[in-house]
């Protein structure tokens with residue numbers, strides 16, 4: 071079976087409001103890809119794998135048809151992938167499967183989301199309709215609330231502090247100030263924030279402050295995937311897929327106490343459980359960890375032949391809509407043992423100067439989060455990283471991780487209902 | 497031939513269709529207004545942006561969904577009748593609240609479950625203190641959102657806990673109550689802490705710094721509610737000061 075690589079990308083940067091519409095934004099991202107990939111003739115593209123999350127946000131079904139038509143690829147086979155926040159990662163993985171299996175050699179993955187056509191409260195409500203509307207949405211929660219509940223449980227079990235969540239927020243926002251495509255920098259400039267700024271930030275859903283939560287964005291990104299046969303034609307610095315994995319978990323987080331699909335699957339993690347708290351029937355994941363991401367990681371590491379992810383992976387772009395998700399995923403991605411996520415941030419391991427930098431781009435809370443484009447943006451950032459192109463692309467070398475060879479990215483939908491992992495190498 | 501008795505029988509208990517008709521017409525797809533706007537646009541980095549001129553149109557969208565609760569309708573009917581139900585799997589014994597009519601334990605091969613009545617008691621499994629929320633819930637602020645494990649159930653139900661926001665904790669014992677006006681939805685019930693419990697030393701929220709910040713931002717929420725809805729802090733606090 072063919073090896074598969076990312077051989078190029080283009081971006082229409084995310085911001086709170088973008089007044090070009092979605093098809094124009096995707097076209098601009100596609101042009102950016104074409105400018106960067108002189109050998110690419112649009113006629114070479116075999117398939118268009120489209121990524122966007124919501125039909126509600128724009129009063130438009132089948133927007134994929136508009137996009138494919140607008141960029142002149144409407145003769146080609148193509149379809150849309152949708153799985154909540156996991157949408158863009160799953161689109162990449164779908165394209166990977168099609169190339170790996172030998173069906174196609176060159177696939178364009180365009181992703182986008184226009185999230186500001188309705189007011190913020192309505193945007194939150196539309197997104198919350200990805201939670202169970204009979205059982206979760208009706209009680210005044212929405213994703214801030216659900217995720218805050220999950221983080222509270224993890225905190226009670228494993229003892230991370232508000233300061234730990236603050237350090238993650240400060241790390242990610244300050245990284246984003248060096249990213250000239252980041253929404254945080256567009257809105258707030260290049261000044262650094264401190265823990266003091268974090269403490270002064272308003273609590274929205276304890277334990278989360280505003281700075282801990284993903285942005286609402288409009289933006290687009292295109293990624294080009296190629297088989298080994300044609301990869302070198304388009305890029306001198308292909309980023310190879312080493313392994314991919316997908317996983318799922320219960321729709322409702324409240325059911326993860328008797329989460330029988332996971333029972334006995336991770337006995338070591340089931341044992342790491344404080345005696346002070348009543349143990350549910352399925353102690354892993356409980357409402358604390360993300361089983362779907364563990365499943366994805368185990369599959370991806372097996373394919374990539376990774377034994378010790380913390381040592382072998384050089385940087386990670388995690389799909390973390392909330393900072394507690396980032397901390398918890400250090401554990402589920404096996405960067406450390408369950409319960410030790412807090413030490414990853416306390417010891418500076420995940421800082422951009424540390425051994426395993428996470429969210430060097432700024433991530434979902436600071437880079438931008440136009441849902442259908444998010445993982446494409448994170449993967450494009452890794453493509454630039456592994457090629458050593460950050461100084462050239464950003465006009466600032468601060469974020470370049472030197473000599474990075476292996477990188478990881480994740481996808482994350484719902485409350486961890488769906489997850490996925492990709493390991494890339496240069 | 498189908499059995500004569502197996503047919504649709506609808507009750508006429510709601511007049512929502514008539515009331516909704518005017519809303520639905522207001523919510524029809526059409527252009528209701530427009531604006532012209534100038535703003536940054538174009539490809540590239542933040543500093544590459546140029547000014548552009550755009551036209552925006554306002555289009556409403558409204559719809560009334562008539563949704564079946566399916567085989568677990570009994571649970572929601574129970575809420576209206578102030579009774580709490582769960583389901584139990586006859587094969588593995590797992591008790592579900594929220595109920596599911598088929599067991600999801602892979603070893604039970606989608607076994608049909610049986611209804612059980614549950615006590616109006618439970619325990620906070622985890623919580624968040626909501627100081628901001630989606631539009632529909634703003635007037636309920638501030639509130640504690642918790643996942644409560646009902647006594648005898650193996651899973652948790654989300655609901656609001658009516659308590660001072662600084663006094664909730666994981667493991668808190670609660671009583672389930674029903675609101676006076678019930679619509680057959682989860683909001684029909686809520687939890688109140690059983691009296692006489694102390695916040696444990698090791699509760700993750702039990703930290704003077706955290707509580708101080710919470711108090712500060714609670715004031716912000718009160719100020720917002722007063723400005724937006726004319727609500728008074730004293731009246732809001734009455735919800736839990738009984």
Ligand SMILES: [Zn+2]
Nearest residue numbers: 585588599604
């Ligand atoms: Zn069963």
